[in-house]
Amino acid sequence: MRAEDHRLDRRRFCTSSGAGFGSLALLSMLRDQRLQGATHPTKAKSVIFLFMFGGPSQVDLFDYKPELQKRDGQTTQNEFRRGTKTQAVLQASRRTFAQHGESGLWCSDAFPNISKHMDKLALVKSLTSDSFAHGSALLQINCGRIIQGHPSLGSWITYGLGSENQNLPGYVVMLDPRGGPTSGAPNWSSGYMPAAYQGTLMRPGSQPILNLKPPSNIDSPAQRSEIDLLNELNRNYAHKRADYSELDARIASYELAFQLQMAAPEAMDLSQETAETIEMYGINEPKPQWHPLALGPSTFGRQCLIARRLVERGVRFIQIYSGGGNAGGQNTWDGHHGIEENLSLHCPEVDRPIAALLTDLQQRGLLESTLIVWGGEFGRMPVSETFNTGGKPGGRDHNPKGFTYWLAGAGVKGGTSYGQTDELGEAAVENPRHLRDLHATILQLMGLDHRRLTYFHGGLDEKLTGVLDASAIHEIMA
């Protein structure tokens, strides 16, 4: 049954939907359609997607390449944009790699804290995607296509599973304070789905959601009275129009909005957390002085802790961006201008918070119901990019031909490494998997079948994974 089949059925659904963020009315309308997608039994309830915007460098973090280390400084042919090659110089990682945990997975010293959790992680080192450019690559990882206008992963998951907390948005996005990512809102857009499925931006502090509170001259009791008056007007209007249930949904939406003024700041309120927890996430760490762009772990730590609190409150999908503002500078993971400087800026910002999040979720028994996803829009090249560093070695360019993601938590087989890049870490050669396979994996871990989770649009049952065949990476599932 498709959404279109309901277009005539006003009493169930006309052209309107919902009351809260997750839109109960819409969800019941779409139930049959969604149920097609929900086929895998799973404990997974929430996703936290840790997004390293700019493209983190796999050969400096998880994808250890002894051959690259040996051949530092040698000249090679490098395809730096699709079909365009140049002479380039191999650049070994300046990081020290070691094997960790029982699994013996490799991780560099860039992540001294995350490396303690390698037995929880499943690394996919052989991902490929279709674009060398930030804009389209971001759209592809977030929305499945390099073309703008499609619903994002969070939209698909909230569409498929709904939200467990009607007082909070089901799909939350938290940005880096240095700015929003390339292309902006299309990255968390609901595309051709109703707007109820788009990501809601939440920021730390007392005003986490746009327009959450009235201007300062209106206090909460005053607004309560205003809403009571409004409810009375709206009830009188709805009373005479009983056939139109969206009028009742509208009354409910004002109640939810009012409750949200409490619920959202409460979810963000870290004063309820213990000093140990705050310390663990690095929230009180001062801003480092060595670099004007450095933030230290405080910001991302706060967002990770908020993410845990949102998970506890039933929020379905949370995406946190590390790196923000224009791509191309050291304000993101886009390390053209010196990879060492870039790693020194961004790794400490996320390392302690992510390790704390894994520990915290596990201690609270939430890790088995929470899927953590870590990665960026692509990886980076094993060669040095000199044109952006004034001829000095140091930078690395974009690389969609072979890059690393890791997953942890719900249904993930920890301590696994899947797939390989070539001996230099440039292109996936063993078990190469397209990004759509990662999407299929994430959906499957959430109990959804990527082939059956469809939305009818433009004459087609659209899927996140598109029309080309995709398959979940079973090798990393528990």
Place this chain on the structure above:
Amino acid sequence: MRLEKTHCVLRLFMTVLCALGCSDQTLLGQDPADPKAIAFFESKIRPLLEKHCLECHQGKDSKADLDLSHPKGWQAAGVIKPGDPKNSLLFTVVTSQDPDVRMPPPPKDPLSKAQQSSILEWISQGAYDPRSQVPESTESIGPKKRNRIFEITDEDRAYWAFQPLNLPTWDSPLGELSPSKKIDLLVGDLNLQTASPRERLRRLYLDLWGLPPTYEQVQAFEQDPAIERWNEIVEELLGSLHYGERWGRYWLDWVRFAETNGYERDGLKPHAWKYRDYVIDAFAKDKPYDQFIIEQLAGDQWAESQGYGPSNEPELWRQAVIATGFYRLHVWDDEPDDTLAAEFDDADDVMVTIGSAFLGLTIGCARCHDHKFDPISQHDYYSLLSFMRGIDPYGLSKKGGGGRGTGKIQRYLVSDQESASWEADRQTKIAQKQKELESSSDPAARLAIEGDIKTLRDSVPPFEAALSVWEIGPEPKATFVLNRGDPNSPKEQVHPKTPEILPELPVGESKSHRLKLAQWIASEKNPMTARVLVNRIWQRHFGIGIVPSIDDFGTTGQKPSNLKLLDFLANELIASGWSIKHVHRIILSSDSYSKSSRPAVSSEASLYGQPQLRRLDAESIRDSILKISGRLSNQRSGPSIYPSLTQEVKDAANPVSVSMWHESPKDQQDCRSVYLIVKRSLKVPFLETLDFANSTSPTPVRTVTTTAPQALLLLNDPWMHEQAEHLSKRVFDRVGMDRSRQIEALWQAVYQRMPTDREMRSVLEYVGSNQDRFVSLCRALLNSSEFIYMD
């Protein structure tokens, strides 16, 4: 017949081979960890299978029960004997010379020698196949899937939407009735009450203008609700630019209008606002719809065919050129991974939009394969595309670095001579300066001359420009059917031809391909065009279309609830000379339009015939608030307005988007919403929260959602607070300080009625003597369903 025979042969072979038990697991593959085997499979075999085999041999209804999409499939069928290509049926059939045996079967081309040897090598090396997943079959739902081999059947030809208009016949004296009365007869008696004069007038104003009437206008109509008066009001509203602003915006939704390219830099499309003004003007002046189509699809070629240009009918020519901005509205990636693929993605975007907006067909579904449900072949898709292959693509004539330059997407609205002469003059001046530079040795003078040269090079011609199409030259590019939509796998060449299922219409002597296409779409013989438009008009007036799936008249859409009515209206449109206003008039003067939205009719099949209770769209909410608060500005055309953004919104946006947001002067910001910038990476938050069009793909109908963020916006947004203040001041100015009179005036302004006694009592108690409470009351009314909804 030949195909059937082939498959019989295949079946026989397979039975024999399976009996031999050839799918021995132990023979399978090399060491899976061998990266060479993986690389070989991924680079040579997987693409080959996907391109040449899977179209027929995939999934549960695979031809000959052979599923080549996963190893278990070919193992079960036994067509490959790993290590032994000579005894593998797969190798036998792909190398066979016999057309009855050979795979892929004729008319498809056989595999190349290189591909055949890849298969040989693959099987010899053990047929390593890493595709571990058996695809699960998806249950087919919805309309019937077509056969794999494209053929137009009698059933297709009999499909309702492809039939010529079938006009209802009227027994005398019914034939003498007015078109409005005929509409009522066709809708039938749904046993509905007539709406009150106030509800009717509010509906009419919001419908045609997106703005409510005044209380005085409602009062006057209540005193004289005769049909003559009603018709006068209809004329008055249709005669206003407000009508163009309202209905032009609908068109902008249907063609996914936006003023920026999207993606990383989200660059501004130069002069896109002129297309917006063109559309508003076309509706306001009731440009015949066929002409409106022709101008958008081929305005340049039409003007040329009429002999119009800068010196003959310059305004007609100017409008026609601006209209072709239609082709430039799509999203455009200035840094595509694959330039050729991006060119076809952009072309597809235009094809999808033409299909949706003009024809009500999901043409885009036939880009990679024949349409799975409708009788539109892939051949039809590329034939249709070839009409447009003369257009210089958006991003192929690159200037500037990084692949970011656009092609020729603008045109100066002067004669070619004038623009050439300006250019020649510039080149002469540059040459002169170059000479000066060569002969000068003084560093300061050289610097100055270099500066002059740069200024000359950067200078923009002093002519009006428009976003428009350009032809690449006298001949369009050759167009080929692309195998699975892949621009690197062209198959047979195609030539401009309209889809086989639709009537091939005689189209003038024009040599211009786009003009031919436009004339074909705009022809009264095209069974889709008029039906699609009148259905949209009906949908906006009543809330539900006669065909509820207004962008899909194919088999994946819905059937018309009342085909006779649809055809009657379509014929009225054509017979009136494609006058959209004529269709409005006959609908608006019908009794059907005057019916109450409640109680709802019991039959779902009749819902289209009852005006629905509807929430106002984002623009109508904002514009109505501005009208009521007395702030609506008179900005009626020109470059788009950038409203102020709150710091919160700026912080969350990408800095590139914020840097391009040039906030307009405060006094211009209170314009009608259709004049606000439509920036793809940063939509005006007020409109976006209230379900604005997605502006990237055609939005036939906006889905209305009811969410908590909307409530927060209308309660707390600083702009809403300003409007409530303005409204309360306006009321005070009007009636002074008497509280009861203030409340009456407020009710009149917002609801165009007097408050009931009960409302008055309760509100008097709420406000008391507190001025802040009165502002709060204003805000509550602007939030209330009675204001936000239309009966």
